[in-house]
Amino acid sequence: MGNVxxxxxxxxxxxxxxxxxxxxxxxVAGALDTAQETxxxxxxxxxxxxxxxxxxxxxxxxxxxxxxxxKIEFINQLSQTGLSVIExxxxxxxxxVPQVAAGxxxxxxxxxxxxxxxxxNINCSIEESMEKFEEVxxxxxxxxIPARGxxxxxxxxxYEGNITPQKVTEVSKKLYGMGCYEISLGDTTGVGxxxxxxxxxxxxxxxxxxxxxxxxxxxxxxxxxxxxxTALQMGINVVDSAVSGLGGCPxxxxxxxxxxxxxxxxMLNGLGLNTGVNLYKVMEAGDFICKAVxxxxxxxxxxxxxxARLE
Amino acid sequence: xxxxxxSSLxxxxxxxxxxxxxxxxxxxxxxxxxxxxxxxxxxxxxxxxxxxVIEATSFVSPKWVPQMADCAEVLKGIQKFPGINYPVLTxxxxxxxAAVAAGAKEVTIFAAASELFTKxxxxxSIDESLQRSDDIFRAARxxxIPVRGxxxxxxxxxYEGKISPAKVVEVTKKIYSMGCYEISLGDTIGVGxxxxxxxxxxxxxxxxxxxxxxxxxxxxxxxxxxxxxMALQMGVxxVDSSVAGLGGCPxxxxxxxxLATEDLVYMLSGLGIHTGVNxxxxxxxxxxxxxxLxxxxxxxxxxxxxxL
Numbered sequence: 189m190g191n192v193x194x195x196x197x198x199x200x201x202x203x204x205x206x207x208x209x210x211x212x213x214x215x216v217a218g219a220l221d222t223a224q225e226t227x228x229x230x231x232x233x234x235x236x237x238x239x240x241x242x243x244x245x246x247x248x249x250x251x252x253x254x255x256x257x258x259k260i261e262f263i264n265q266l267s268q269t270g271l272s273v274i275e276x277x278x279x280x281x282x283x284x285v286p287q288v289a290a291g292x293x294x295x296x297x298x299x300x301x302x303x304x305x306x307x308x309n310i311n312c313s314i315e316e317s318m319e320k321f322e323e324v325x326x327x328x329x330x331x332x333i334p335a336r337g338x339x340x341x342x343x344x345x346x347y348e349g350n351i352t353p354q355k356v357t358e359v360s361k362k363l364y365g366m367g368c369y370e371i372s373l374g375d376t377t378g379v380g381x382x383x384x385x386x387x388x389x390x391x392x393x394x395x396x397x398x399x400x401x402x403x404x405x406x407x408x409x410x411x412x413x414x415x416x417x418t419a420l421q422m423g424i425n426v427v428d429s430a431v432s433g434l435g436g437c438p439x440x441x442x443x444x445x446x447x448x449x450x451x452x453x454x455m456l457n458g459l460g461l462n463t464g465v466n467l468y469k470v471m472e473a474g475d476f477i478c479k480a481v482x483x484x485x486x487x488x489x490x491x492x493x494x495x496a497r498l499e
Numbered sequence: 500x501x502x503x504x505x506s507s508l509x510x511x512x513x514x515x516x517x518x519x520x521x522x523x524x525x526x527x528x529x530x531x532x533x534x535x536x537x538x539x540x541x542x543x544x545x546x547x548x549x550x551x552v553i554e555a556t557s558f559v560s561p562k563w564v565p566q567m568a569d570c571a572e573v574l575k576g577i578q579k580f581p582g583i584n585y586p587v588l589t590x591x592x593x594x595x596x597a598a599v600a601a602g603a604k605e606v607t608i609f610a611a612a613s614e615l616f617t618k619x620x621x622x623x624s625i626d627e628s629l630q631r632s633d634d635i636f637r638a639a640r641x642x643x644i645p646v647r648g649x650x651x652x653x654x655x656x657x658y659e660g661k662i663s664p665a666k667v668v669e670v671t672k673k674i675y676s677m678g679c680y681e682i683s684l685g686d687t688i689g690v691g692x693x694x695x696x697x698x699x700x701x702x703x704x705x706x707x708x709x710x711x712x713x714x715x716x717x718x719x720x721x722x723x724x725x726x727x728x729m730a731l732q733m734g735v736x737x738v739d740s741s742v743a744g745l746g747g748c749p750x751x752x753x754x755x756x757x758l759a760t761e762d763l764v765y766m767l768s769g770l771g772i773h774t775g776v777n778x779x780x781x782x783x784x785x786x787x788x789x790x791x792l793x794x795x796x797x798x799x800x801x802x803x804x805x806x807l
Contacts, residue, residue, distance in 0.1 A: 229694050378803070381769025382728055410762035410799030411769075413725040417693055445799075451721035458692025458722070488721030488756075492689075 233425035235462040237273065239372070239402060240266060240449060242477070244275040246434025252481045262480070265473035266431065270465040271449075295328050296336040297321040299363055301356040302345035305376070309340070314359060322366045329367045337363030338404070342373040342388055343380030343415075353391030361395045370400055372428055375415065378408030378445070382418040389422045402426035405447050407433060407486070412447035413455055420459075427452060432474035433486025448487035450474060512736035514773045516552060518683065518713060519545055519760060521788070522573075523554040523588055525745025526566050529792050535569040537791045539576040544784035545742060546580040549775045550760075554607065555585040558594035571601040586647055590621070592634040599642060606644060608632045610674055611651040612667040615658035616687075620651075629673055636678045648679035649715065653699055654691030654726075664702035672706045681711050683739050686726060689719030689756070693729035700733045713737035716758050718744065718797070723758035724766060731772075738763060743785035744797025759798035761785060 243263050247254055254262075266274050275296075299317055300306040306314045325335040341348075342356045360371045373392065375385075385403075392401065403419040403426075405412040416427055433448035453467045471490050478485045485491060522542050526533065538556070545553050555577060561568035574587060586605040589595040598606055610628060611617045617625045639646045652659075653667045671682050684703065686696070696714075703712065714730040714737075716723035727738055741757035764776050782801055789796045796802060 229697060381766050383770040407799060408803045409765050410724060410759065411766055413721060414728045414766060417725045417728060448721070454720050455692050455722060455725060459694045488718060492719045 229421070229459060231423075232420050232459060232461060233423065235425060235464075236420070236456050237402075237426045238271060238449060238452065238456075238463055238465055239273045239275065239426060239428045240271045240431060241275045241404070241428050241446060242266070242430040242432065242434045242449065245428075245446060246430040246432075247477075247481075249435035250481050250483070252483075254477075254481060258477075258480045262473060262477045265469070265476055269469040269473060270463070271470075272464060292333065294334050294336060295324065296338060297324060297363065297368070298338045298340065299359050300340040300345075301351050301359050302341040302348045304347035305341045305345050308347065318359075318362050318366075321363065325363075325366045325368060335368045337368035337371045338374055339363065339371060340374045340376045343375040343384050344377060346377050353388045356388050357391045357395055360392050360401075364396050364400060370402055370426065371396060372402040372404045372426075374404035374428075375406055375412075378406035378411060380405070380415050381411050382414050385415045385418045386422065389419060389424065393422070398423040399425075402428055404428035407445045407447045413451060416447065416452065417455070420461075431470055431487075432478050432490065434477065434481075445486055448474075448485070448489070450487040450489040454489045510734070511731050511770055511772060512734065514736060515731070515767055516713075516737045517550055517760060517763065517767075517774055517776060518552040518554065518737060518739045519550040519742060520554045520715070520739050520757060521545070521742035521745045521760065523557050523567070524739075524757060525741040525743075527557060527564055528746035529566065529794070531792050531794075532566055533788075533791050535572050535576065537788075538569070538573050541742075541784060541788050541791075542573070542577045542585075544780065544787060546578060546583055547777075548780035548784055549777050550583070550781075551775055552584045552586065555587050557588035557590070558598040558601075558603075559588065559590050571597065574598070574601045574603060589635060591631060592638060595635045595638055599638075599644065604644065605647065606635065606639060607647040607649060608635055608674070608679070609649045609651065610670050611656075611687075612662050612670050613652040613656035613659045616652050616656050619658060625670060629670075629677070632674070633677065640678060645680045646678055648674040648682045649685055650674070650682060651685045651687045653684040654686040654695050655688060657688050664699045667699055668702050668706055671703050675707045675711060679711075681713055681737060682707065683713040683715045683737070685715035685739075686717055686723075689717035689722060691716070691726050692722055693725050696726045696729045697733060700730060700735065704733070709734040710736070713739060715739035718756045718758050723756075724762060727758060727763065728766070731770075742781065742798075743789050743801060745788065745792075756797055759785075759796070759800070761798040761800040765800045 263276060303314055306317055310317055328335050339356060339359050341351050345351050363371055401424050403416060403424055405415045429449040429452045430446035431449040433445050435446050450471055453463060453465055456463050474485055474487060474490050542553055542555055556570040556573045557567040558570050559567050584605050586607050587598045587603045589598050589606045595606060614625055617628050621628050636646060650670050652662055656662050675682060712735050714727060714735055716726045740760040740763045742760045744756050744759035746757050761781055764774055764778050767774050782805060785796055785798060785801050786805060
């Protein structure tokens with residue numbers, strides 16, 4: 189990927205896709221997947237927004253370069269599933285104005301709770317990155333373009349190890365203060381466990397309302413769904429995931445695997461929570477992209493279901 | 500009944516007993532047969548890793564489960580570490596007698612919360628299967644041998660679909676009263692999710708003390724660790740798992756994958772819960788058995804750390 193001065197993400201919201209790209213079919217209204225069980229844990233949010241990062245975070249970290257027409261088909265399929273936010277692509281450059289001209293309806297900025305990670309990922313200190321983001325976010329807001337903030341290494345850093353909840357809070361607060369409508373807290377290398385998730389969220393939620401927070405858990409150590417359950421229990425109701433568990437992070441060596449959207453939906457459905465997303469359609473999109481990049485899915489739900497079909 | 504508030508997440512047991520089922524439940528469901536010496540070495544390595552309970556083998560007819568044909572040799576051949584229990588599965592009185600003759604100090608018996616599953620698995624009804632177990636309970640009592648019970652299909656059945664918590668309670672209560680010191684509630688095909696786990700446990704805990712309960716979650720749909728976390732929040736402090744996530748169930752078509760012990764230990768360790776298990780040594784045991792079975796580990800922790 190090379191050294192980049194700042195990372196700006198171009199994100200087409202689902203509504204934007206519908207408005208601008210009429211070739212996406214009519215049946216995109218999220219068919220409410222009836223919950224498998226009517227039981228619901230008390231204290232959980234009624235509705236969970238899933239932010240699908242497969243086409244960006246996922247594909248960005250797959251070895252095979254995916255041709256544009258495949259990407260478009262993939263995103264089209266995802267748009268039919270009911271997902272309301274699909275992270276589409278990434279313009280990794282400080283010159284973000286062209287992206288806005290190209291129709292971006294949302295931008296994202298990527299901060300980190302670790303100095304080492306920040307230096308190695310975007311070649312500047314946390315403080316320097318915040319200054320740059322502030323410019324970007326303020327200008328975007330001036331143009332009525334919402335900005336989403338990401339905080340990497342929220343539960344640990346591949347270089348520094350332990351990351352204090354206080355540091356995560358400090359960085360998140362800065363991003364929120366400069367105008368990001370939502371802060372996605374990322375367990376970049378998947379080292380977190382429910383205890384560290386809880387401690388981190390407790391700290392961040394003292395400064396930022398839970399309605400402005402999201403979690404972005406990696407499944408590198410198999411902890412993602414347990415960590416997400418913990419976040420839900422604490423009142424978080426926005427979760428990032430990637431269909432088929434695509435991708436990882438090139439800057440965190442050994443890190444692999446966003447949590448699979450299929451497995452997340454399976455859990456949320458079972459909990460009786462609304463997502464607006466059709467699990468079967470997501471599985472089909474997952475099947476499509478895995479065949480296209482020639483890899484086996486990382487989703488256990490997909491593995492179990494496709495195996496069952498074969499028998 | 501334990502009062503549980505999902506908003507207060509501080510309610511975890513200080514200590515969790517991990518029941519390692521890889522050598523039995525795991526190996527039983529692996530296609531490749533491994534030698535007796537490999538099985539013995541695996542169990543010895545698991546003992547070295549500090550697992551407090553290691554299910555060693557099954558005294559089942561080799562016709563049904565060829566992998567367990569060497570049960571007596573395995574039980575006799577393993578090192579018996581002080582402080583570690585080595586229960587063996589005994590599906591019938593014949594198996595029980597053979598187990599005792601081979602030196603078994605603890606046995607496990609099976610039941611299911613589904614009539615169809617029981618019919619397909621053991622060719623009889625739940626009631627009949629419990630009657631058969633009665634012989635074992637009597638003999639075990641006479642010999643001073645503790646009995647652990649398994650209840651399969653507690654969160655769903657491959658044949659019946661939904662399983663009511665009431666049915667799980669009925670079967671669990673029965674085998675508890677027959678003499679099981681502990682009952683492991685198994686999500687045999689991994690279909691459960693945390694809410695369903697909570698509902699089932701709430702119902703069971705009305706009738707059986709939580710200290711006598713364990714959970715046995717399969718990871719077929721990736722839900723095992725989240726379900727286990729819920730069980731811990733409910734006060735359960737005994738969890739079954741399988742090194743490298745070995746095994747599944749041949750009677751539940753498509754089912755695969757016990758929860759991997761390494762991934763469980765990683766979570767418990769992160770929560771500050773004491774298990775007595777040395778993760779490094781556990782990883783070594785996992786690497787060893789996967790090489791012997793010529794298969795990749797199903798443990799994400801092992802994949803991340805050992806780059807497998």
